[in-house]
Amino acid sequence: MQTLSNEVYTRFSEFLEIQCGIVLGQNKQYLVKSRLLPLLAKHKMTNLTELVQKSMTMLARDLRNDVVDAMTTNETLWFRDVYPFEYLQAKLLPEFINKGQPVKIWSAASSSGQEPFSIAMSAIETQEKLKRLVKPNVQIVGTDISPTMIKYCKEGIYDRLALGRGLSPERKRQFFTILPDDKMQVNRDVQQLTSFREINLLESYALLGKFDIIFCRNVLIYFSPKIKSQILNQFADSLKPGGYLFLGASESLTGLTDKFEMIRCNPGIVYRLK
Numbered sequence: 157m158q159t160l161s162n163e164v165y166t167r168f169s170e171f172l173e174i175q176c177g178i179v180l181g182q183n184k185q186y187l188v189k190s191r192l193l194p195l196l197a198k199h200k201m202t203n204l205t206e207l208v209q210k211s212m213t214m215l216a217r218d219l220r221n222d223v224v225d226a227m228t229t230n231e232t233l234w235f236r237d238v239y240p241f242e243y244l245q246a247k248l249l250p251e252f253i254n255k256g257q258p259v260k261i262w263s264a265a266s267s268s269g270q271e272p273f274s275i276a277m278s279a280i281e282t283q284e285k286l287k288r289l290v291k292p293n294v295q296i297v298g299t300d301i302s303p304t305m306i307k308y309c310k311e312g313i314y315d316r317l318a319l320g321r322g323l324s325p326e327r328k329r330q331f332f333t334i335l336p337d338d339k340m341q342v343n344r345d346v347q348q349l350t351s352f353r354e355i356n357l358l359e360s361y362a363l364l365g366k367f368d369i370i371f372c373r374n375v376l377i378y379f380s381p382k383i384k385s386q387i388l389n390q391f392a393d394s395l396k397p398g399g400y401l402f403l404g405a406s407e408s409l410t411g412l413t414d415k416f417e418m419i420r421c422n423p424g425i426v427y428r429l430k
Contacts, residue, residue, distance in 0.1 A: 158189060158193060158203070158204040159185065159189070159204070160185050160188060160189070160204060160205055160208060161205070164205055164208060164209065165185050165188065167212065168180075168188065168208050168212065169181075169184075171211075171212045172224070172227055173380070175220075175224050176224055176227075176228055176301055176356060176357075176358065177357065177358045177378070177379045177380070177383040177387075178227065178228060178378045178379065179378060179379060179380050179383075188208070188227070189204060191226045191227050192204060192207060192208065192223060192226055192227075194226070195207060195219075195222055195223065195226060198222070199219055199222070207219070207223075208223070211223040221303070224301070224302075225301075225302045225303070225304050225305075228301050228302055229267065229302055229304070229305060230265075230267055230374070231267075232267045232268060232270045232271060233270055233321035233322040234270045234273075234274050234321060234322035234323040234327075235274045235322050235323070236270070236271065236274075236322060236373065236374075237373070237404075237405055237424065239421060239422075239423055239424035240371065240373070240402045240424065240426070241274060241275070241278045243421040243424070243426060244275065244278050244282075244369075245278050245281060245282045245285070247421070248369060248400060249278065249279060249282040249294075250282060250286060252368065253282065253283065253286055254286070257293075258293035258294070258295070259293070259294050259295070259368045259369065260295045260296075260297070260365070260366070260367045260368050260369075261275055261294070261295070261296045261297070261367060261368065261369045261370075261371070262296075262297050262298075262299070262364065262367045262369070262370045262371065262394070263275060263296060263297070263298045263299070263371045264299055264355075264357060264370060264371065264372040264375065264391075265299070265300055265301070265357065265372060265375040266298035266299060266300050266305070266309060266352070267300060267302075267305055268305055268308045268309065268314075268318070269298060269305075269308060269309035269312060269342075269350075269352075270318075270321075270322070271298070271371055271373070272296050272297075272298035272309070272350050272352070273312065273331075273342055273346055273350065275296050275371065276294075276296050276346045276347075276349040276350050277327060277331050277346060279294040279296075279349060280331075280345065280346065280349075294349050295349070295351070296349050296350045296351070297350075297351055297352075297353070297364060297367075298350060298351070298352045298353075299352070299353055299354070299355035299361075299364075300352075300354065300355070301354065301355065301356050301357070302354075303354055306352050306353065306354050309350075309352040310352050311341075312341050312342035312346075312347055313335065313339050313340070313341045313342075314332075314339060314340055314341075314342075315338075315339050316338065316339075319332070319340055328340065330343075331343050331345075331346050357372075357375070357387050357390075358383065358386075358387075360390075361390065361394060362393075362394075364394065365394075366394060366395065366396045366399075367394055367395055367396065367399060368395070368396055368399050368400070369399060369400045369401075369402070370391050370394065370395060370399070370400070370401045370402070371402045372387075372391065372401070372402070372403060373402055373403055373404040373405075373407070374404035374406075374407070375404070376388075376403065376404070376407050377404065377406065377407060381411070381412065384412050385412045385413060388409060388412050388413040388415070388416075389413055389415065392413065392415040392416065392429055395429045396429075397429065398428060398429060399428070399429045400426050400427065400428055400429075401416060401426070401427040401428075401429070402426055402427075403425075403427065405424065409427060414430075415429060415430055416428060416429055416430060417430055
């Protein structure tokens, strides 16, 4: 039976928090097991404890990367929670487009690409609604700690299961091309608005430049309060004056930073840099 002792689990929890900020908490052995068991065959091992212990050594870089990758990859869907994209289309993007201003948007922890591509589709739909002859200058940067997810984003290819989660038939027809293997690929006009790169949110992201809008949703819940505060203050430094921050529906800034003001966008909330 593949189980981790309390001692090994505790050491691995500490290792994971140092590597990527994720706090496992107590009694999450089942999560570690479900995420890491598929790696046994790839790395030609039969014992989960051996895999975990070896991943924590500096000599097993590939294994360590695969373990962190598996533990940080989260499921996502298209136009998640709806309201951020509705607010983006109804208020934020028209403001920038009507002023002729470029807009730079960061999708932090973009996972397999659904969020940054949803933002790009929103930008194209907004342009069509405003009947602008000149395409707006919209740049969307998607980042993730996982090199596997970044590769996935750059390809922009999805199977039926992924495409069925939050994506309307109309948007499938408009923004995707059917491939021979019963998959679909994001169209070039959507991909042209996006770029992707590997970033660890615990490290500096000053080289990304300044943004008008940051999406970092359903990510902070995995971090300790100290790390949350650190990341949020770095986001503040990465935003242009008056820039906007979208968090997940269950996430809050309370007690973590005082650099933002809350704006209700009914039904959700967005934060604006003071």
